[in-house]
Amino acid sequence: MLMNTHEARLDALRKELKARGLDGFVVPICDEHMSEYVGAYAQRLEWLTGFAGSAGAAVVLTDAAREPAAAMFTDGRYTIQVREQVDACFYAYESVPQTSPAQWLGAHVPTGAVIGYDAWLHPAHWVRAAESALAAKGASLVAVEGNPIDAVWPDQPAPSPAPALVHPDALAGESSEAKRAAVAEGLSARGLDACVITALDSIAWLLNIRGSDVVHTPVALSYVIARADGTADLFLAEEKVTADLRQHLGNAVSIRPRGDFVAGLEELGGRRVALDPNSAVAAIAQTLSRAGAQVVEERDPVVLPKAIKNPVEQQGHRDAQERDGAAVSRFLHWLAVEGPSGTITELSAVDRLLGFREACGDLRDTSFDTISGAGPHAALPHYRVTQDSNRTLAPNSVYLCDSGGQYPNGTTDITRTVWIGPDAPGAEVKDRFTRVLKGHIALDTALFPRGTAGSQLDVLARHALWQAGLDYAHGTGHGVGSFLAVHEGPQRIAKSTGGQPGTEQVLLPGMILSNEPGYYEAGQYGIRIENLVLVVERAVASGAQDFLGFETLTFVPIERRLVARELLTPGEIAWWNDYHARVRTLIAPQLEGEALAWLEAQCAPL
The missing domain is CATH 3.40.350.10 (Creatinase/prolidase N-terminal domain)
Incomplete structure (x- = not known):
């Protein structure tokens, strides 16, 4: 056989x-x-x-x-x-x-x-x-x-030979030298000689470099040993090293062949070396221990400062979102026109959305595989369409699209759930969509004291669903990088389970998170509404200090045909109208013709 x-x-x-x-x-x-x-x-x-x-x-x-x-x-x-x-x-x-x-x-x-x-x-x-x-x-x-x-594996691909790229200080907002100095100061304060950094996005952030070695994440395959004196060793394949990279890193960073990494670890014998057990593989700790190093397990020192975006990164993200919002709005207009024909498939929708993003300029990659779910596939929160599973967007059904782009000044992630006409959606779908919307608004408008963790806010996004005996099985929000990983720690908004990292991380100004409650009816439809938000300081009526809230970063129309207006409070209707007025202000100047007319109609007061 x-x-x-x-x-x-x-x-x-x-x-x-x-x-x-x-x-x-x-x-x-x-x-x-x-x-x-x-x-x-x-x-x-x-x-x-x-x-x-x-x-x-x-x-x-x-x-x-x-x-x-x-x-x-x-x-x-x-x-x-x-x-x-x-x-x-x-x-x-x-x-x-x-x-x-x-x-x-x-x-x-x-x-x-x-x-x-x-x-x-x-x-x-x-x-x-x-x-x-x-x-x-x-x-x-x-x-x-x-x-x-x-x-x-006879035809196993080789690791990417693409060069490592310099990420300009004008986009990073802080020099690599300053970042390395802060890491060095922390190491010295804790009596550590060095730390081994293995997470690719941490290396990219620390050295202000990027790459194209991993799909969806602009990083270069490398390792770093950072020392308490501010110097560092970068282990990188020789074909990836350019003159621009050497000039950018300067004399304080020694560039060594990636194949020398084990030797570099062995040179740390007799030293106190920090290593993050959540991002470092076992071989690294084993090599250090055999060499006689004292391994101290602690969090990667880059993780928290990388999560707290500086003003330049924050503005870059706003700019990237504005460009991305126009691309997604053009896609939704196209979908509104062509979707009811019954000729659009999940895969053709993915291709069309990519085309709109590419046309807006400066797209470097998608930030993850687009989740393009028609009908029952929308009920699978992490569905990835293939040639075998590809489904037509049927008239009078729900379509969910979760997508994002990588731009030099920011990483985007947005989900919109739309109704494919021509008939009006049923009462149940509108009820569920509106309850998800209410949760989204509740989280977006939250005020909370400094020191609040993501797990303490999660209930706000679920409350309207819980009141109807409903829930969803995924987290409500994840951290997002700055032209880096679309899923970035340590912050997270989710139920506190005791075992999930990030849910107890205190939210700090400068952190970016997703706001994405949902609802999924297995075998029938799925709903999710996702925007990205920035943690910012907020003034409160009492005059109390140290309160925080969220600044909305994503501006794309939300499907009005799925809203049951009678379920919304006056405050929620005001949020809807204010949000869509901002969408109109930011996105309308980038559109024209029928797409602009569609946007104006979508942004009319509810």
Whole structure:
């Protein structure tokens, strides 16, 4: 019997594992930097299994006769997608967080088994959990020399050779020298000699560089060792280094080949070295420990200052949003005209939206894969359309589009849910949409004392839904970078679960977050309204000091046909009218003809 592609790849991996004396291997979606999005060379899980989601893992046991012999691990975002893309004949489907690869291994491996893992693709806490689970079964976990998938992937792409690019101080708002000095001061104050920075967006922010090595995130594959004297080593592939980069970084930053990174870590023997366990893979801590360094686990020192945008970054983001808002408005006008024809598909809508963004100038990339969900697909919060799943936008249905762009002065992220006519939407859809809108307005207009965490505000976005016995299963807001990662920590607005990072982070002026409550009726429709907001200082009537609020950054019309006006309070109607008046002011000068007329109609008072 002929094997299909993924069956053949699984068979090849098992032969490689057997040759290495391994009884199993763990395959995550990850790169050496714990990135959310990874380069093509690191898409090992997709190559092996066919799963194209952004979060997941697989465990493969060498003995194909065992039951089960392999398993796929995904969370609730990918329940449907994983079943469409991964063959149930070869993988059991497992749900996270109900279980995990470590727990599964502890339950399914034979006594005495030796399970391999790539220490450059897992954090140390995962290694500890897996070692504990396997030890209870009399099995062991061993780090491999060279990833076994790389050994059987004949046409594996090479890492991107694209040059690292200088991000001008005029856009960054602060020099790299000043940023490195602040990091150095913090290290000295805590008695640390150096810190190892592995998160690609942290490196990009600290050195004021960007790149094109990872889809959706303008970063360059690199590592940094920053020292308490203000100097730093940048480990970067030699073909990525330009004369402009050398001049930009100056003498205080030594540029070394990326392949020298392990040697650079070994040079830190006898030193106190800070390392973030949430962004550094296990191999780095293991190398430092073997070299005799004292590893101090603490948060990446770049994370918080990167999240607090300076005035230049704030204004750059406003400018990027204004340009992006015009592109999205043109798209929504096009959709209003062409959508009811029944000829538009999820994929053709994605292409058209990209075209409008490209036409507005200075688009460098999308900030994530556009979520283009028609009808029941809109009920999947993290749906990603493929050729196989592509659906036509049916007349008289809901369409949800969540998208964003990367511009040199800002990163955008916006969701609009629209009604594809020609008939009027039903009462239930309007009720749900309006309750989501009420939550969006409540969060947008919130006043809160300094020291408030994101988890304390989350209820505002859910209250109107809760009053009807409804809810949504995702967070309400995530941080956003400045021409960097669209999902940026440490801030977050979500229910406090005790285990989710960011929900207890205090919100500080300068932080940018999304405001995106939603509602999803499985198999029927989904609703989400998303704008980005900036945390700012606010004066309050009592005269009390240290109150904060949000400045709205995203300006694009919200679908008025889905609003049940009778559910809105006078204050909420005033918010709607004020918001759309601002949309008209900012976006109308960029439009003309029928698109301008459409915008004027959408922005009329409610």
